[in-house]
Amino acid sequence: MESYHTNRAPVDKHLKEYEAAWKIGSVEDLMSFMSEDVSFSDFGVGVLDLNKAAMGAYFAKVFGSIDNLKITTHSVNDQKAFTAWEWELTFNYVKPVEEVAHEEAFRSEMADGRTMHMVGVSLLWWNDKGKIVKKHDYSKTAAK
Numbered sequence: 007m008e009s010y011h012t013n014r015a016p017v018d019k020h021l022k023e024y025e026a027a028w029k030i031g032s033v034e035d036l037m038s039f040m041s042e043d044v045s046f047s048d049f050g051v052g053v054l055d056l057n058k059a060a061m062g063a064y065f066a067k068v069f070g071s072i073d074n075l076k077i078t079t080h081s082v083n084d085q086k087a088f089t090a091w092e093w094e095l096t097f098n099y100v101k102p103v104e105e106v107a108h109e110e111a112f113r114s115e116m117a118d119g120r121t122m123h124m125v126g127v128s129l130l131w132w133n134d135k136g137k138i139v140k141k142h143d144y145s146k147t148a149a150k
Contacts, residue, residue, distance in 0.1 A: 037058065046061040
């Protein structure tokens with residue numbers, strides 16, 4: 007993992023814990039990182055301007071639609087209050103997600119267990135309590 011931050015400890019701790027929540031597919035753990043007034047947009051699939059409740063419901067649908075999630079971190083560029091996290095995901099797409107079914111890679115008929123490959127960047131803005139106040143995802147997905 008590459009970083010340009012001089013004091014990595016606080017940033018590493020937050021990001022490693024956040025990544026771990028993704029790896030186990032825990033909506034509750036993921037949402038514990040979010041401030042009450044968080045704003046989330048996933049520009050890669052056109053899911054925009056979700057509040058905390060809508061974000062949690064969306065992540066629950068995502069985790070319910072995939073199996074065998076694997077995450078690889080390629081780079082991290084950060085400050086105390088901002089992180090740019092470059093990642094790669096592989097997963098099996100097993101159940102359609104209505105919110106993203108309009109996307110070519112996530113059409114309903116694609117949810118047949120095939121392996122999907124997604125590359126992207128998450129931009130995370132943190133408050134002084136270590137909570138995410140804004141999250142923007144940018145990604146591209148393809149079936150393997």
